[in-house]
Amino acid sequence: MNETIESLVGLMVNGSIPLSVTVTSSTNWTQFFLTITMTLIGSFGILLLLYLPRWLGTLKAGKLSKIAKFTRKNVVMIKHTEQDLFSSAMIDQSCLRQMSEIMNEMGGQDFDLILHTPGGDIFSSLAISRLIKQYPGNIRAIVPMYSMSGGSLLALSCKELLMAPNASLGPIDPQLGNLFKYGSAKSWDHIVKFKGKKADDQSISFALIGQQYTKSIRAHLSNIIDFNLNNNQRTKLVKFLTDGTVEHGFPLTVTDLQRFGVPVYTLTNTRFLKILGKMISSNGKEGVNYYKIEKWWRKLFK
Numbered sequence: 001m002n003e004t005i006e007s008l009v010g011l012m013v014n015g016s017i018p019l020s021v022t023v024t025s026s027t028n029w030t031q032f033f034l035t036i037t038m039t040l041i042g043s044f045g046i047l048l049l050l051y052l053p054r055w056l057g058t059l060k061a062g063k064l065s066k067i068a069k070f071t072r073k074n075v076v077m078i079k080h081t082e083q084d085l086f087s088s089a090m091i092d093q094s095c096l097r098q099m100s101e102i103m104n105e106m107g108g109q110d111f112d113l114i115l116h117t118p119g120g121d122i123f124s125s126l127a128i129s130r131l132i133k134q135y136p137g138n139i140r141a142i143v144p145m146y147s148m149s150g151g152s153l154l155a156l157s158c159k160e161l162l163m164a165p166n167a168s169l170g171p172i173d174p175q176l177g178n179l180f181k182y183g184s185a186k187s188w189d190h191i192v193k194f195k196g197k198k199a200d201d202q203s204i205s206f207a208l209i210g211q212q213y214t215k216s217i218r219a220h221l222s223n224i225i226d227f228n229l230n231n232n233q234r235t236k237l238v239k240f241l242t243d244g245t246v247e248h249g250f251p252l253t254v255t256d257l258q259r260f261g262v263p264v265y266t267l268t269n270t271r272f273l274k275i276l277g278k279m280i281s282s283n284g285k286e287g288v289n290y291y292k293i294e295k296w297w298r299k300l301f302k
């Protein structure tokens with residue numbers, strides 16, 4: 001409906017032309033529908049931001065369901081393969097946060113922890129190791145190819161250890177430094193001793209921090225490693241893992257671990273190994289992913 005009101009105003013413009021005022025009142029349905037549409041799009045966008053990570057996590061889990069059906073256990077996987085300048089594919093605080101949330105989600109149920117990682121920062125690795133050790137259910141570590149450094153710490157924190165025939169763990173001696181100077185705790189100690197009074201402040205600092213980290217990691221390993229090892233076996237294993245005698249990338253094979261008394265179970269099922277191999281070699285599925293068997297499906301396993 002259009003309503004036009006003309007009022008003559010005593011004020012004259014250019015001497016003779018009255019000012020004309022027009023007021024138009026109408027319902028603009030196009031604008032109304034546009035507003036509703038934009039509101040719906042905005043609401044959908046908010047929901048997408050809230051739930052997209054969860055949907056992507058489900059897609060990332062992918063073949064983890066196949067592993068769960070094969071082992072009849074819940075599955076958690078830590079996979080770090082994208083090593084480049086802009087990638088932080090390692091055990092870090094993000095990994096720690098995700099593991100804490102997932103373990104709460106598991107609610108004490110047993111699960112398999114698949115590890116494929118070069119390691120990561122000391123704080124996060126120690127924190128996840130404590131979470132594993134304090135978890136009320138049974139956690140079984142599965143290593144398809146390698147789980148080095150901090151990843152080895154996680155594997156040795158579990159109650160059982162399964163490894164592919166050619167898989168390996170590695171030493172857990174601390175590595176520290178900066179972009180221009182980097183090395184093991186033992187190497188920094190050697191540098192300071194070699195240079196003596198000529199050693200720079202930064203080298204002295206790295207050497208001291210390395211000694212502190214080594215002491216903390218040794219104490220932690222002595223507490224968390226079980227596998228029914230006697231005190232002598234445990235002491236020898238902890239010393240080898242932390243004293244920096246061998247290079248940090250030294251591969252500890254199934255045979256090496258068994259010599260230290262660690263009861264490693266060697267995976268021999270070719271079908272299972274093939275599933276694991278495809279899992280760690282495929283694109284995506286980076287970081288921490290999990291698959292939890294639903295109650296109705298668990299009943300079918302019994």
